[in-house]
Amino acid sequence: MKLRTLAVTAMMLLLSSAFAIAAEPPSSGWLQQQEHPDVKVRLAFTGQIKDGKALATLEVQLDNDWKTYWRAPGEGGVAPSFNHQQLENIAAVEWLWPLPQTYSLQGLNTIGYQNNVVFPLLVELNEQGAFNWQTTLTLSTCTTVCVLTEYQINLSGDTSQWAVDSQRAERFQIARSRVPVQRNTPIEAVWDNDRQLLSVSSVQGIEQIYFYSDDADLNELTFANTRTESGEAIVEVDHWLETPDLSGLEQDQVIAAVIVDETGAFQAPLGITAGAVNNLPTTVHSLPVILLFALLGGLILNVMPCVLPVLGIKLRSLIQSQQQTHTRTKFLASAAGIISTFFALGIVVAVMKLSGQSVGWGMQFQNPWFLGALVLITAVFSANLLGLFEIRMPQGMSQKLAAQKTSDSHRGDFLQGVIATLLATPCTAPFLGTAVAFAMGAGIVVQLTLFVALGVGMALPWLLVAAKPSLVRFLPKPGRWLNWIKPVFGIMMGLTTLWLLSLLIIHHLAPATAAPDPGWQTFEQEKIAAAVDDDQVVFVDVTADWCLTCKANKRAVIEQNPVATRLAEADMTLLQADWTTPSDNITDYLRQHNRYGVPFNIVYGPAAPEGIALPVILTDSAVLDAIEQAK
Incomplete structure (x- = not known):
């Protein structure tokens, strides 16, 4: 009986000793701050030791769109960190970082994690045995607001008595697999x-x-x-x-x-x-996407005010003819004029870039000879449409031209395409700016391809009618009403002539005596930083008198309430950069922002010293939101 009792006692002692050795590895359990209940953390050892390092995991659970940060948080935020108060038998703690994601908020890009993230930790031990780890975890979390929270963690134990926790070990391996090699x-x-x-x-x-x-x-x-x-x-x-x-x-x-x-x-x-680095355009779009932007940008040019007079003349001639074969060739000729002119512009830009000159969209409107030629051409068109004169040719030449009306000779239609393109270049449209910026920073082959794509985009309506001449039947029938519409197109073309003439006189033939509007300062880049340091919000308007989109933005948004009232407040500094005539300083400033045309508007402030670029077509909300963000 005594022997049996002794055997049972010995067995119990062995079992209790085994259980004592196979102890559960320590864990902090879930920690949560009452003032920040959407976030909780847990630090736990797995019970595994490899190469003298104990394996552990730091789990962070984030509810309701809260995010925390990677080791390099980007343009905002703070990386999570430990502040150790006591490390007994612990040489170092190595933090492993799973692959993060990029998040964008109010123009700032941050790098981190959302929902739940598990960080693998390697705790290097001096030797196997007892340890004590007292530390404070500082965790930055953000949604539209940011909170910095501290969690006190105290862990101790004896590594020689651990048993492996299979669930924790699996959690560590999954997290470790998400760490870049x-x-x-x-x-x-x-x-x-x-x-x-x-x-x-x-x-x-x-x-x-x-x-x-x-x-x-x-x-x-x-x-x-x-x-x-x-x-x-x-x-x-x-x-x-x-x-x-x-x-x-x-x-x-x-x-x-x-x-x-x-x-x-x-x-x-x-x-x-x-070494030298070629600056790619500020876009992550691939070339096919940029080609699509070029097509869309070119297409939108057709509804810009500068092109409407030429487009109206083309529609009038279309209504008058309404002959399908004739219509096809006329519109193909106009489309050829558009595309070839864009290609020629691409060649000019390429040559200027190779020679080291500054290039930009609409730059030819800074040249008085170009403006003079356009004034002459549009004035002739306008006078002819208004019936002020009619060019009469010798009878033999008239007969020859009449015989060619149904032939493939459409020099006039080709010229209309050329003029439409030249008049379109001072306009900046949605998608156009992205495509042009990409083209200006790309190689010659890509650049020419994009200029041709711009031409194809602008020529799309003309090509559509050429491909489907039967569309003509949806237009009104010709009649006496055309005699009334002809002067309308003449007046539109005449207004275009006056606008071009004003550019020529004011900025190329007359001395520059006009001062900026009240409240506007002449642009100098050094003024931006000085104003921001003085807690001012800076609104920069890069504009040109030949840019119709600039004028539309000015009249529809900048000079209208509520934007006008906000710009007039004491905390605003207004800088106007006039690019009507060539300016190396303004060209360099545009290139710093990977822009090659106007309009360009950007807002700086204490919260946005690098600036918040505005869309090409301004809206009240876009301007006011940018000002508030910068403030």
Whole structure:
């Protein structure tokens, strides 16, 4: 009996000893602050130890669209961090970062996580055995507002007595699989110190890229307006103090990149050398998308006021003829005039770029000879439509021209397409600015392709009628009413002539004595920073007298309430940059923002020192919202 009792006792002692050894690894449990109930955190060990490092997870649950941040949070936010009060038997805590996402709010791009995120942690031990870890987790979370919350965490235990928790181990492995693979071979990068641009190349292409550094100063760099094309990423780099020369960093100063390509995600240090970087357009759109923008932008040009007189003349001639074969050839000739003129403009721009000259959309309206030629042409058109004179030709030539009316000779129609294109170039339309900016920064082949696409877009209505002449039957029948509409087109063309003549006289033949409107200051880029430092909101208006879209914005929005009242308030500084005649300073300013035409409006302020660019076609809400954001 005693032997049986002793055996049972021994068995119980062995079982209790086994259970004592196989203890559950410590966990903080879910921690939640009463003032911020939408966020809770939990730090827990898995019970696994590999290479002297205990595996743990930091779980963060975010409700109601709250977000937290990556190790380099972007243009706002703070990365989560530990502030250790006590580390007994712990040499270091390594924080692993799953692949983040980019979020945009009010023009600012931040990098982080939404909903739930699990961070894998590697806790390096001095030796197996008892440990004590007391730390404070500081967590920044944001929606439209941001909250900085602290969580006190105290964990202790004996690693030699742990049992593996299978659920925690699985959670760690899933989180670890979302961490980009570490590569030690440096990624090639080029730093253009003059333009503050960094170019990163990857053989497999770059779908997304993020940057970080363990150096305190370098981690405060901001990498904005990232553009990727053909395996190359170009990034604008800035620092709140002064951006260092990234090609001359010390050996212990390393910038690393996380790259997402077709093979997955990996991270590696950058091997940075000095060089020149070609600035890609500020757009992540691919060339097919930009081609679509060019088509749409060209199409919209047809409804711009500058083109309507020529379009009206074409419709009048169409109504008069209403012969399908004749209609097809006439409109094909006009379309050819449009497309060939755009191609010629592309050639001129390419030549000017190769010669080092500044280029811009509508730049020819800064040339008095060009304006003079257009004044003469439109005046002749207008006078002829108004019946002020009629050019009579010798009888033989008239007979010859009459015989050609049904032939393939449509020089007049071709000329109408040319004039329509030239009159359209001072106009900036939605989609057009994006396409032109891309074209100005692209190679010659892509540039010419986009100019042709602009021409095809503008010629689309003409091509549609040429492809389907039967559409003519939907137009009103010719009659005496055409005698009334002819002077209307003549007056419209005459107004175009007067507008062109005013440009020629005021800005090219007469001395520049006109002062800006009251409240507007002459543009000088240095004034922007000075005004912002003085807590002013700066509204910059880059305009030109030959830009009809600029005038439309001015009359419909800038000079009307509620915008006019807001611009007149004491906290506003108004800068007007007049690009009617060539100005290297204004051209350079436009190019800094990857713009090559006007209008261009941008708002600066204490909360937006880099500026908030406004859409081409202004609206009250767009202007007022930008002012409030900048303020």
